[in-house]
Amino acid sequence: MGETTRDREPAAAGRRNFYGRVHGKTLRASQKQYLAEDLGRVRLCGVTVEDNPSRATLDVAGLFGGRPLWLEVGFGGGEHLVHMAARYPEVGIIGCEPFVNGVAMLLGKIRSAGVDNLRIHPGDVRDLFDVLPDGSVAKCFLNYPDPWPKARHHRRRFVTQGYLGALARVMAPGAEFRVATDIPDYVRQTLEEVPVAGFDLVRQAGEGGAWEDWLSTRYEQKALREGRAPHYLTFRRKG
Ligand SMILES: C[S@@+](CC[C@H](N)C(=O)[O-])C[C@H]1O[C@@H](n2cnc3c(N)ncnc32)[C@H](O)[C@@H]1O
Numbered sequence: 439m440g441e442t443t444r445d446r447e448p449a450a451a452g453r454r455n456f457y458g459r460v461h462g463k464t465l466r467a468s469q470k471q472y473l474a475e476d477l478g479r480v481r482l483c484g485v486t487v488e489d490n491p492s493r494a495t496l497d498v499a500g501l502f503g504g505r506p507l508w509l510e511v512g513f514g515g516g517e518h519l520v521h522m523a524a525r526y527p528e529v530g531i532i533g534c535e536p537f538v539n540g541v542a543m544l545l546g547k548i549r550s551a552g553v554d555n556l557r558i559h560p561g562d563v564r565d566l567f568d569v570l571p572d573g574s575v576a577k578c579f580l581n582y583p584d585p586w587p588k589a590r591h592h593r594r595r596f597v598t599q600g601y602l603g604a605l606a607r608v609m610a611p612g613a614e615f616r617v618a619t620d621i622p623d624y625v626r627q628t629l630e631e632v633p634v635a636g637f638d639l640v641r642q643a644g645e646g647g648a649w650e651d652w653l654s655t656r657y658e659q660k661a662l663r664e665g666r667a668p669h670y671l672t673f674r675r676k677g
Pocket residue numbers: 458459511512513514515534535536537540561562563564581582583584585655656657658
C-alpha cells in the first residue's frame with residue numbers, strides 16, 4: 439500500500455448496498471478446495487475495510503512489477519479474465535466478483551491455465567475504486583453487467599454516474615473501456631451515461647462485431663441461446 443490516504447469516510451464500503459447474489463448452489467468439493475488453497479494467493483490485499491481501514495491507496499506498480507494494469511468488473515465464471523491474462527502476460531489484471539461460486543470457478547480455471555498475472559477482489563468493485571490510485575487503470579472490461587430490467591432498478595446499473603465517476607477517476611487518459619451487453623435498453627443507458635463521465639465512444643458493433651481478442655462468456659452464450667443479440671461498445675477515457 440502507498441502512503442496517501444483518501445479523503446473519504448473509511449466506513450463507506452461497509453455501508454454499501456449490494457443487490458446481486460453472493461452465494462449460489464452448493465459448491466462442489468473441488469471448488470471448496472480451490473477457495474481454501476488458492477484464494478489467499480490471488481486475493482488482492484488492502485481492498486477491504488477490514489484489512490485497510492484508512493483506505494490507503496494500493497501500490498499497483500509494486501503489485502505487477504510496473505506492468506500496465508487492467509480491470510474486469512463482475513467476471514462471473516472468469517473465462518474472459520483468464521483468457522486475457524493468458525493472452526497478455528505483459529499486463530497485470532485485477533478482477534472483481536462478489537459471487538463466491540464465480541470466484542471458485544475462476545480459481546479452477548487459473549489452476550488449469552497456470553497464469554500468475556492476475557489478482558482478484560472477491561467483492562464489490564466499489565471497494566477497489568476506493569483504493570486504486572487516480573489514472574492507474576489502462577483498460578477496463580464490463581461484460582454482461584446485471585441488466586436490472588425494471589425502470590425503478592435502473593439506478594442500480596453499473597452505467598450510472600456513481601460507478602462511472604469512480605471508474606473515470608481511476609482510468610488513465612486514453613484508457614479503453616469495453617462494455618458488452620445483450621440488453622438494448624442497457625445500450626441506450628450506456629451511450630447516454632458513459633460520455634457524461636468523461637469517455638468518448640470509439641466503436642459500436644453488433645453480433646459478429648466483437649473485439650478480435652474477445653472470448654465469449656457464459657452470459658453471452660446464454661443470451662445467444664435465448665435469441666438475444668450481443669452489442670459491443672468501446673469507449674476511450676478523455677484527456
Ligand atoms: C450477468 S453477470 C455476467 C458475468 C460475466 N461477466 C459473464 O459475462 O458471464 C454480472 C456479474 O456482475 C457481478 N457484479 C454485480 N455488481 C457488481 C459489483 N458492484 N462489483 C463487482 N461485480 C459485480 C455479479 O455478481 C455477476 O456475476
